[in-house]
Amino acid sequence: MTVDAVYLLQLTLNGITLGLLYALIAVGLSLIFGVMEIINFAHGELLMLGAFAMVFALPVMGLLYWPAMAVAILATMFAGLLIYDVLLARLKTDEFERSILITLGLSIIIIHTMQYIFTATPRLVDTQYGFDGVDIGSIRITWTRVIGAGAALVAFGGLYAVLRYTQFGRAMRAIAQNREAALMVGIRPRVVARNAVVLAAGLCGLAGAAISPIQLVTPYMGQFLIFKAFALVIIGGLGNIPGAIVAAVALGLIENWIGGFFEIAWQEAAVFVIMIVVLFLRPDGLFKRGGMRVG
Amino acid sequence: MKLVVALAAALLLAALPLLTTSNYIMGVGISALIFTVAAAALNLIYGYTGLLSFAQLAFWGIGGYATALTVVTFGGTFWWGLVWAALINAVVALVVGYPTLRTNRHAFVIVTLTFSLLATLIARDWVDLTRGALGIPNLPRPTAFGFEFGTTGRFYWVAWAFSVAMLAFLYALCTSRIGRTLIAIKQNEPLVRAQGISPMPYKLASFALSAAITGAAGGVYCFHLGIIDPLFLDFYYMQTFLIIVIIGGTGSFWGVVVAGVALSALPEVLRFSADFRMIIYGLILVVAMFVMPSGVAGWLRERRRGRRRGGAQ
Numbered sequence: 067m068t069v070d071a072v073y074l075l076q077l078t079l080n081g082i083t084l085g086l087l088y089a090l091i092a093v094g095l096s097l098i099f100g101v102m103e104i105i106n107f108a109h110g111e112l113l114m115l116g117a118f119a120m121v122f123a124l125p126v127m128g129l130l131y132w133p134a135m136a137v138a139i140l141a142t143m144f145a146g147l148l149i150y151d152v153l154l155a156r157l158k159t160d161e162f163e164r165s166i167l168i169t170l171g172l173s174i175i176i177i178h179t180m181q182y183i184f185t186a187t188p189r190l191v192d193t194q195y196g197f198d199g200v201d202i203g204s205i206r207i208t209w210t211r212v213i214g215a216g217a218a219l220v221a222f223g224g225l226y227a228v229l230r231y232t233q234f235g236r237a238m239r240a241i242a243q244n245r246e247a248a249l250m251v252g253i254r255p256r257v258v259a260r261n262a263v264v265l266a267a268g269l270c271g272l273a274g275a276a277i278s279p280i281q282l283v284t285p286y287m288g289q290f291l292i293f294k295a296f297a298l299v300i301i302g303g304l305g306n307i308p309g310a311i312v313a314a315v316a317l318g319l320i321e322n323w324i325g326g327f328f329e330i331a332w333q334e335a336a337v338f339v340i341m342i343v344v345l346f347l348r349p350d351g352l353f354k355r356g357g358m359r360v361g
Numbered sequence: 362m363k364l365v366v367a368l369a370a371a372l373l374l375a376a377l378p379l380l381t382t383s384n385y386i387m388g389v390g391i392s393a394l395i396f397t398v399a400a401a402a403l404n405l406i407y408g409y410t411g412l413l414s415f416a417q418l419a420f421w422g423i424g425g426y427a428t429a430l431t432v433v434t435f436g437g438t439f440w441w442g443l444v445w446a447a448l449i450n451a452v453v454a455l456v457v458g459y460p461t462l463r464t465n466r467h468a469f470v471i472v473t474l475t476f477s478l479l480a481t482l483i484a485r486d487w488v489d490l491t492r493g494a495l496g497i498p499n500l501p502r503p504t505a506f507g508f509e510f511g512t513t514g515r516f517y518w519v520a521w522a523f524s525v526a527m528l529a530f531l532y533a534l535c536t537s538r539i540g541r542t543l544i545a546i547k548q549n550e551p552l553v554r555a556q557g558i559s560p561m562p563y564k565l566a567s568f569a570l571s572a573a574i575t576g577a578a579g580g581v582y583c584f585h586l587g588i589i590d591p592l593f594l595d596f597y598y599m600q601t602f603l604i605i606v607i608i609g610g611t612g613s614f615w616g617v618v619v620a621g622v623a624l625s626a627l628p629e630v631l632r633f634s635a636d637f638r639m640i641i642y643g644l645i646l647v648v649a650m651f652v653m654p655s656g657v658a659g660w661l662r663e664r665r666r667g668r669r670r671g672g673a674q
Contacts, residue, residue: 105467156651164650166470167646167650170603171643171646173643174642174643178637178643182640289478290482296474297472297475299471300472304467331486334479334483334486341475342456345464346460
């Protein structure tokens with residue numbers, strides 16, 4: 067097999083974009099796990115809600131990309147707040163299985179309500195950028211992909227700054243590192259948990275909004291993405307944010323390379339095989355967890 | 362007493378094809394029997410051993426495909442198909458379970474979940490083996506010693522015999538010393554270690570057994586449907602098993618069996634649209650987790666305990 071350099075570069079660039087979007091989802095899951103030690107099964111549905119918000123906001127905004135994205139993020143943050151206050155706030159920290167089952171029920175309710183109202187017909191999102199792109203030599207990347215990747219990078223920068231330099235973020239790290247000690251210095255776990263869920267939901271909304279012009283929007287889109295995000299969280303180490311980002315970008319690349327040269331079944335299986343191998347070699351994930359680290 | 366009631370109920374269920382000629386009712390009966398077995402297998406790993414496994418869906422699908430492919434592609438019999446389904450699943454469970462169980466129960470939940478979603482994608486995308494979205498239609502009815510289980514009524518006996526055998530096996534297992542060890546692992550693993558018992562072989566064995574039984578159940582069920590396609594790995598099945606176990610009561614053998622038979626009729630009663638039914642399932646799951654986390658069996662146990670305490674005063 068001769069490897070065409072241009073083709074390879076194209077796959078690589080697509081892989082990085084996709085990986086950054088995976089990372090947005092995985093980081094939210096990791097953040098919630100770090101603070102509450104639960105897994106939010108309905109996380110993929112938040113992404114789907116973000117994408118649907120984009121679908122409906124864009125025509126209203128006259129196809130303007132950024133305001134529609136802001137609407138999507140705000141909508142998912144609100145959904146996250148609602149989920150926390152109605153369901154997650156009732157959980158105790160050691161109720162891992164219960165959290166999964168409750169958010170699983172929620173995810174089913176959201177998927178099928180959306181499908182009932184909006185049908186399962188895939189929707190195509192059109193933005194002000196249409197299908198225009200940048201050309202680098204003979205490689206072409208659509209603007210929506212470039213912007214999606216850029217927005218993800220900005221979001222990670224922002225997240226780093228928040229977790230590192232603000233009281234709001236320090237409280238989250240404190241809870242993740244040592245719950246008792248954090249309680250002793252007067253940090254309220256419920257407030258911090260709510261902040262973490264809303265923040266994670268916002269990141270997920272951003273991912274949904276960024277992905278909607280790239281992929282078709284259906285009520286099931288969250289499920290296909292979330293299962294990769296779960297695997298990434300395990301590969302990177304549960305609750306480890308930089309680990310999740312590195313694992314996500316790596317997976318995006320590997321998937322695109324495999325998808326470019328082998329059958330599609332291998333592309334889907336890659337994430338699982340990697341996860342099992344990582345668990346064999348390093349049971350705590352590639353990047354061992356020591357509290358929630360940001361740098 | 363419980364065993365006498367169970368035996369009577371089993372014999373009564375066996376007589377169903379004699380009581381009705383309706384293929385619809387017998388179809389519901391087959392679903393009830395098979396779902397109960399799959400839920401009881403989930404109860405073994407989740408209710409007894411305390412490991413929430415979402416891989417049951419994958420095992421169900423792998424079992425279905427293994428049985429169908431044995432018959433259609435490799436020209437074996439239905440019975441050998443079931444044996445292969447059980448064996449393949451047991452091996453897969455060991456391969457997936459060993460690295461995962463070394464970590465913690467959080468990782469186990471997520472890995473099994475990912476595994477199930479992966480199985481769905483493989484069923485759809487590995488077209489050479491599974492024939493992709495078209496599936497394998499026209500699965501032949503099984504035969505034994507020249508007797509063809511050709512009608513729904515006759516196939517019902519196959520499902521009945523299979524379920525009774527599997528449930529009897531699970532009952533014997535769960536009430537034995539092994540079953541008590543599994544409960545101990547769920548309740549206090551350090552204590553089990555302190556007693557000189559290594560939890561790992563028990564966890565692996567219960568995972569592999571529950572995988573094998575779920576796989577064989579999937580094999581029987583897909584021959585009831587007569588077709589297998591990627592929809593056989595719809596999350597709906599996993600949810601049904603979970604709801605049966607949760608409503609019945611995790612770790613309660615009879616609770617799950619009764620809930621299995623009762624709740625399998627529920628989708629038939631709730632014949633709205635598929636979406637609406639799923640929404641109701643989701644609501645049941647969320648509400649049950651808050652209102653009675655230990656199921657009906659747990660709720661009854663609490664009440665009995667409360668009354669005894671009340672009587673003593």
